[in-house]
Amino acid sequence: MIILGLQETDWLRRGPHTQHHIFERLSLNPKIKIIVYDYDIDKIMKSESLFIKKKKYVSKNKTIQNSSVLVIRSSHLQIPYMRRISSLFFNFFDILKFIRKNRPDLIVSFSLSNGLLGMFFAKLFRIPYIFYYIDLLHTLVPLGYVQNLAEIISRYLFKKSERVIAVTKYLKDYIIKQGVPEEKVKVVLNGISLDNTIINENKLAKLRSDFNISDDDFVLFFMGYLYDFAGLKEIIEYYHQYVVRGDLNLKFLIVGDGGIYNNLSNYVKSIGAEWVILTGRIPFFNITEYIAMADLCLMSFKLNNITRHITPIKVMEYMAMQKPVLSNSLPSVISEIGEEKGVIFAKNQKTLIKTITELYNKREKLKAFGKKGYDLIKTEYTWPRILNHLRKIILNLIKEKRIKS
Numbered sequence: 206m207i208i209l210g211l212q213e214t215d216w217l218r219r220g221p222h223t224q225h226h227i228f229e230r231l232s233l234n235p236k237i238k239i240i241v242y243d244y245d246i247d248k249i250m251k252s253e254s255l256f257i258k259k260k261k262y263v264s265k266n267k268t269i270q271n272s273s274v275l276v277i278r279s280s281h282l283q284i285p286y287m288r289r290i291s292s293l294f295f296n297f298f299d300i301l302k303f304i305r306k307n308r309p310d311l312i313v314s315f316s317l318s319n320g321l322l323g324m325f326f327a328k329l330f331r332i333p334y335i336f337y338y339i340d341l342l343h344t345l346v347p348l349g350y351v352q353n354l355a356e357i358i359s360r361y362l363f364k365k366s367e368r369v370i371a372v373t374k375y376l377k378d379y380i381i382k383q384g385v386p387e388e389k390v391k392v393v394l395n396g397i398s399l400d401n402t403i404i405n406e407n408k409l410a411k412l413r414s415d416f417n418i419s420d421d422d423f424v425l426f427f428m429g430y431l432y433d434f435a436g437l438k439e440i441i442e443y444y445h446q447y448v449v450r451g452d453l454n455l456k457f458l459i460v461g462d463g464g465i466y467n468n469l470s471n472y473v474k475s476i477g478a479e480w481v482i483l484t485g486r487i488p489f490f491n492i493t494e495y496i497a498m499a500d501l502c503l504m505s506f507k508l509n510n511i512t513r514h515i516t517p518i519k520v521m522e523y524m525a526m527q528k529p530v531l532s533n534s535l536p537s538v539i540s541e542i543g544e545e546k547g548v549i550f551a552k553n554q555k556t557l558i559k560t561i562t563e564l565y566n567k568r569e570k571l572k573a574f575g576k577k578g579y580d581l582i583k584t585e586y587t588w589p590r591i592l593n594h595l596r597k598i599i600l601n602l603i604k605e606k607r608i609k610s
Contacts, residue, residue: 209300209309210241211323213289213316216276218247219430221268221489223339223372223395223518224315229264229272230592239274240309242300242319244292245281255283259299268489269398277303293318304330310603311335317342317358324365333606335599336366338376344510360384368602370595373516375537393595394541395518396588397525401493409494416482418498421454423565426499426528428460428492429519431469434512436505436533436554438469441481443558448480453565455480460495462486496526501564501571504532507554516541520548521586524578529571531564533557547578 210228214220228239241264250257262276279299281292296319304326312327313335314320320336327334343355363369363385370393371377377392418424427437437459447453459469462485473481487495496502502523506512516537523530530548532538542548549564551557564571 206236206311207238207240207307207309209303209312209323210239210274211312211314211316211319212241213244213319214246215249216241216243216264216274217262218249222315224313224337226268226396226518226588227592227595228274229267229269230588232272232274233269240303240307241274241276242296243276243278244289244319245278248288250278252283257281257283259295266490289318293322297322300326304332308332311599313337314362315339317355317362320362321358324362328365331606333368333602334366335368335370335602336362337370337372338363338380339372341376341379341511341514367606368598370598373514373537373541375514375516375540379514391598393598394586394591395516395521396591397518397521397582397586398588399525399583401490401522402525404493404497408491409497412494413498416456416458416498418456418458419454422456423454423568424498424500425455425457425503425561426460426496426501426523427458427503427505428487428495428522429517431459431461431464431466432506433465434507434509435465436507436557438465438472439554440503440505440558440561441469441473441476441478444561445476445478445480448478453562455565457481458484458495458498460484460487460492492522493526496523496528499523499526499528500568501561502528502530503557504530504535504538504548505554505557506533506535508533508535513537521582524548524575525582525586527572527575527579529564529574530578531557531560542581545577546581547574549574 231237232239259280260278264274264276266272279292279295281288281295300322309332311333312323314323315337324334343352343359346352346355360383363380363383369380369385369390371380372395374392377390380390381387444455448455470483504520512535514537520530524547532548532550533554534550534552551560
């Protein structure tokens with residue numbers, strides 16, 4: 206089986222996201238070949254000319270050992286405001302050439318613009334098409350006037366796809382409200398591999414030493430892309446005075462880069478907040494010991510049009526490590542996880558910040574809360590369980606398409 210995946214972010218540098226976990230695990234099956242078209246969203250590729258040539262990469266082991274995904278990045282022009290448009294132009298002809306030569310059994314799109322190209326070819330060549338919806342994609346478009354167009358494209362892909370997969374129940378409800386028949390929308394949750402929760406005690410001890418984290422320190426933890434709505438600066442601003450005065454033994458471990466990383470790093474240096482540790486990006490396979498240092502993990506995203514509908518996979522990764530999670534009251538997280546199951550919900554960002562003080566002296570209670578979260582993950586969110594569900598959706602769709610043809 207050949208599966209063609211389409212996205213419009215950098216497969217190699219960004220994530221790991223849902224598609225990395227799924228495609229890498231599927232690639233372990235020697236009968237399944239995964240090819241992904243991505244995009245150089247961070248403008249890493251450079252050329253002495255205006256033309257950047259197409260490149261192929263074999264992406265291995267981003268989320269699981271012995272995986273292999275072929276990543277294709279089409280040619281594009283190194284011209285401001287033309288980079289994305291030109292990549293779509295070259296993608297059109299390159300994907301067409303690929304399909305004619307290899308004829309995939311399934312096209313799975315995680316994106317809008319590349320997804321639209323994929324939809325065109327799926328209809329032309331009668332290939333089953335899945336729109337895998339992991340976010341409110343149109344809200345991620347930086348230009349406001351383009352968001353309306355992106356929303357129109359989303360609705361078109363919802364209606365024309367043979368299946369639409371949502372990663373949360375909340376997103377499923379949103380998709381159905383766009384006029385999509387309920388039987389066409391399937392929920393496939395994000396998952397966790399419990400193999401990735403095994404702690405190397407030697408690594409853990411070295412990290413605690415390197416970061417000067419003692420047993421008396423209460424460690425706040427956040428990981429992932431550093432969006433401006435992550436609320437990190439506000440937490441640092443509020444607690445810096447208490448740490449400096451010696452009222453609280455806090456350490457704030459922030460793992461990740463991108464977004465506000467440089468601004469946040471400069472701010473931390475400017476106020477002398479040595480209790481804040483910015484590690485930058487850490488490889489996925491090394492993250493276990495970092496989470497292990499946490500007393501309280503944060504999902505401090507402020508409520509907005511982007512965060513309203515998402516349940517980031519990091520929440521499950523925290524819970525799988527038996528760590529309590531303090532989160533803003535994001536509707537999707539509440540709907541997906543539920544109350545009293547490992548996540549403590551704060552009414553808003555201001556309340557979340559103050560709740561940290563309330564939890565500071567309740568480590569044993571937090572440990573018990575973390576155990577509740579682990580029990581939920583072990584029951585509902587492991588990858589083998591989730592992939593079995595996904596395989597059934599894929600095989601049923603392919604069978605249905607063949608019957609219609």
